[in-house]
Amino acid sequence: MPAVIVGLAIVFGAINPNFWSVTNLANVSRQMSILALLALGQTFAILSGGIDLSVGSLLALVSVVCAQRMKEFGLAFGIGAGVLAGGFAGLVNGLIIARARVPAFIATLGMLVTARGAALVLSGGLPIAGLPREFLTLGAGYLGPFPIPTVIAIVAFALAHVILSRTRFGRYVYAMGSNEEAAVLSGINVAKYKMLVYITSGLFAGVAGVILTARVISGQPTLGEVQELYSIAAVVIGGGRISGGVGGVWTTLMGVLVLGILGNGLNLVQVSSYIQNIVIGAIIVGAVWIDLARERRQ
Amino acid sequence: MDNLIRRCAAASVVALMMAGCGGGTQPPAASSAPVSPANAVTEYPRPAKPAKSYRIGVSIPHLANPHYVGQAYGYIDEAQQLGAQITLLEAGGYEHLDKQVSQMEDLVASRVDAIIIAAISGPGTVGAVEAAVAAGIPVINVNVMTDSDKVVTRIRSDDDVIGRMQADFMGERLKSGGNVVMLRGAPGTSWAEIRGNAFRQQIAAKYPTVKILGEQYSQSTPADGLRLMEDFLQTFPQINGVYNGADSTAVGAAQAVVSAHKAGSIVMTATDFQIDTEKFIRDGVISASVLQQPVTMGRWGVRAAIDYLEKKSVPPVMFTGLMTATKDNLGTLDLATVRAPAGWTPPVR
Secondary structure: OHHHHHHHHHHHHHHOHHHHOHHHHHHHHHHHHHHHHHHHHHHHHHHOOOOOOOHHHHHHHHHHHHHHHHHHHOHHHHHHHHHHHHHHHHHHHHHHHHHOOOOHHHHHHHHHHHHHHHHHHHHOOOOEOOOOHHHHHHHHOEEOOEEHHHHHHHHHHHHHHHHHHHOHHHHHHHHHHHOHHHHHHOOOOHHHHHHHHHHHHHHHHHHHHHHHHHHOOOEOOOOOOOHHHHHHHHHHHOOOOOOOOOOOHHHHHHHHHHHHHHHHHHHHOOOOHHHHHHHHHHHHHHHHHHHHHHHHHO | OHHHHHHHHHHHHHOOEEOOOOOOOOOOOOOOOOOOHHHOEOOOOOOOOOOOOOEEEEEEOOOOOHHHHHHHHHHHHHHHHOOOEEEEEEOOOOOOHHHHHHHHHHHHHOOOOEEEEOOOOOHHHHHHHHHHHHOOOOEEEEOOOOOOOOOOOEEEEOHHHHHHHHHHHHHHHOOOOEEEEEEEEOOOOHHHHHHHHHHHHHHHHHOOOEEEEEEEEOOOOHHHHHHHHHHHHHHOOOOOEEEEOOHHHHHHHHHHHHHOOOOOOOEEEEEOOOHHHHHHHHOOOOOEEEEOOHHHHHHHHHHHHHHHHOOOOOOOEEEEOEEEEEHHHHHHOOOOOOOOOOOOOOOOO
């Protein structure tokens, strides 16, 4: 997969040298940061043997809550409220999946629709304008040479890596995804850790939603359409197994890089946006196919 | 002034053509940008062909609506006349604001000479527009307004007049009283806000017997218009009029009206003139539509970009003209500024 990424970058760079410009590299990484955060949350859900279909509409709900609270109580409160709104929706997902034992696919599908509806109700369907100008810094500003969203995404990757590889929670996520029955029999409190999985995914979506709100400097109830599908694609393209137990932060990073570089690169080399969809669809299937073929050979 | 404009708008319903009258004085709604339409320019001739071949990036909401196909033709044909190259990007619909923002960033990264934007969201595009300007790339705002005040110029229809023209048509037809529902169009766009608000104000001010029962925002597609109108017809048994901020919802709503066997007994007004709209006007389902000139918008956008790059002065606000189409004048309309030539397809990037 890293070879594919390098290959893509070389091809795009050869056709349009601007691909390697500092502005554009900042660009790609900034555009990828939203997908990266969603995909990290999705990594937890898929690794644990579940799935989180709600993350796309959570962006919209978070955006509306963040913008409304920010107008009432100020910058910091709005950001906090946005992230917590994501976490709260994740908690609801977790309760329904772990306690009521509704399959994750159905529970989060319900949240996908509900969260979009809630975003529309809270906002009356209209964008929420008039946010403080300083908020734009979060979406468009720089820390040294790095765009702030990129920095946040990198920190999130590091954090997720530590959680998955160094903590008990992380080990249990893999255990539940590999064989849930065995996890139950070995005394893991599966219900509790499943809840944690979806809260984590919700919190990542919360951070992503706040950054996206800053990028568009307004609360937008229509944000995030089909982003849940791209987040799933990012997890599996890199080599994460869709049924759980296999994958992690690195494979997800690979998937995010492929999708992000493709999206930006195809624009820069002026491939029609209609054809882009076909290319991306083919790559999603192709990447997983190659992966499975390699697995079978071993 | 205010009065004069009202009369001007009212007169234009009867008149065939109204090439951008002075303009509304109502302050635009919260989500639309501050403009001063009173001294808007209504003529903008083609400049001389510059020595340099400029690269111009264009970001529009989508191409599923013939309105934007006409606009795309305006950009590309005008660019050919002036030796410029267009990179045309479409975001796939009014729900994909994040995609438009990314496309703007990609245009900045590919170092185009100027960017033309029809903004998916007024407030939502401020960051992207200002990032482009900060990178030294001038931004021309066409058709749908961004809230950023850093743009070189704003080129659009007088949306306030469009709303008032529909209100006057509706009000005259429903003089003895009637119930109206509104399909406003895409939430957060300047056109949906300004036209809808102007319609409401004009009805309230001039036609007290006309009652507005309800309004809905939606994505600007026939499917949404159909769904909303079916539901309106269930909710309110007595509907006499339907306002449409755009004809994309109107052609769907017209379908619902036909299915309910109410064609002709409900006054339907719209904006723009896709083929289906023309057909529904011919069949007497849609009563009137206010025609914008998207091809002209595209042409003026390119002219403004080139004038600015050639260091010539560019007027800050420009209004392209309007026409009203009814069953009676269908054969007489000059559509060269409204539609792309038949069979023309946009080279999408």
